[in-house]
Amino acid sequence: VIAELEGVELIGVIGTDDVRLKNSTTGQFVNSDVGENKIVSVDFELIGQDAHKYYLEAPDELSASIYPKNIEIIPGSGLSKIFGSEDPDFTFTHTELINNDQISGELSRVSGENVGEYDFLINSLTASENYELNLIENPSKFTIYRAESTITWTDHFGIVEDEYIDFVSPISNTIDAQISYSIEDTSIAIVENNRIYLKKAGYTAIKATNEESTNFTSSSVTASLLVLARSRMPDTDGDGVPDFIEILDDTDLNDSTKYLDSDGGGTPDFIEMYAHILYFVPEMDLNDPTDDNRDSDGDGVPDYTEILQNTNPNDATSFLDENENGIPDFLESKVIQRIINYASTSGETNPPEIHDFEILGIVGITTENVDYVLLSISNASADEIDTYEKVVKFVYEVLLQFSITEFALKQNYPNPFNNQTTIQVEIPIISTISIVIYNSIGQIVTQLSNNESYERGIHRFNWNGRNLASGLYLIHLIADGENGTRYQKTLPAMLLK
DSSP, X not given: OEEEOOSOOOOOOOTXXXXXXXXXXXXEESOSSOEEEEEEEOOOOEESXXXXXXXXXXXXXXXXXXXXXXXXXXXXXXXXXXXXXXXXXXXXXXXXXXXXXXXBSOOEEOOOOSSEEEOEEOTTOBOOTTEEEEEOSSOOOEEEEOBOOOEEOOOEEEEGGGOEEEOOOOEESSTTOOEEEEESOTXXXXXXXXXXXXXXXXXXXXXXXXXXXXXXXXXXEEEEEEEEOOXXXXXXXXXXXXXXXXXXXXXXXXXXXXXXXXXXSSSOHHHHHHXXXXXXXXXXOTTOGGGTTOOTTOSSSOHHHXXXXXXXXXXXXXXXXXXXXXXXXXXXXXXXXXXXXXXXXXXOSOOOOHHHHHHTTOOOOOTTTHHHXXXXXXXXXXXXXXXXXXXXXXXXXXXXXXXXXXXXXXXXXXXXXXXXXXXXXXXXXXXXXXXEEEEXXXXXXXXXXXXXXXXXXXXXXXXXXXXXXSEEEEEEEEEEXXXXXXXXXXXXXXXXX
């Protein structure tokens, strides 16, 4: 309430008389609130040796103004969020207020939800009329960052004769996702007019890429593409006898043990009866089982098999080879059956060898990893590998598992996440795994694995945070390998609801 006075002087003092004002520098406001032409009380008094010679004419009160104090609002640094999430609390500091005065309200920002920088607003901040609130010069800005895009996909399957198949639409969390496609082995298939053009039988990888957009990062996912060739003569039960012949002979086209074979040599009667007429091979005797495996052109494919497959039993270069690997398809079928037998007997029968997998067109099996592949097959159920496409996919997945040479804890995906996320752990040897989730103050909120044993390879754990509050959590992994190796790692995860 003190008012400072300037320019106060006495007028009318004669000569060198000793006359002065006792108080010439301060007055007193009635109160300290802002206002114009406020009354200032003053108490002037003459002092000095000659003061008694004079009387004082002076105002008892003056008027002056109290102006608002400027308060600078300083937004917190680094305030930001991920696109699609809620705004955080906008923290701020300010220059000093008087006594216990306070600022009420909240800092806000320019509206908008796209990725970018936004100015802060102080419209909703208030203080008493004694203050004027202003943003600090060149304040920090609120930043919205791109959200991590996610994309999931499924494996694709096609038949060469169909020529084209459509891409299965990937599932993406982005809005108006722009997705591009690519195929690893273009000798098997290519992308044409946003469809898959099938060129030949084989196994390759296809990639779907979610292009970077205004509000989302780029991401990609890889799936498998398995292309097979359609059998030229459908044989439902796989006994080598075409369905239409079984129907004519009144045998069971769903039972591979039922077909007409008078001499019991393994070659159906219809082959023995008509092969010499249709394909100019020597006649076969319906009552002689010794000629049932005859191979006129010496290409390793029995005559009756070539006839079934509509190839030439007199031409060693002519045999059914849909995947063009130089190996007759009937040999591939035998390999598949050998693998199925090995799985169904838990590895008690003769194991497949490296060249057996080469017959199927599977590359990458060596003396270093073949034992691991065979162990995986022996532990598989027969229905996991009972078709060509299942065998190929199964073996390539096993090879991927074998390729893991180091322990690793991958960042959970997606992150940030809303309720559900996946944690991937990679272990190069049999290990016991413990995965514990902590909150930001070190409390355990859940345990996904408690010292449980896992085989070598890639393992995925789903974490559901539905009953947890939004915030930062820590994923802690302990993996103890069977050789005594211990691996530990902790990664942050952000739950946003």
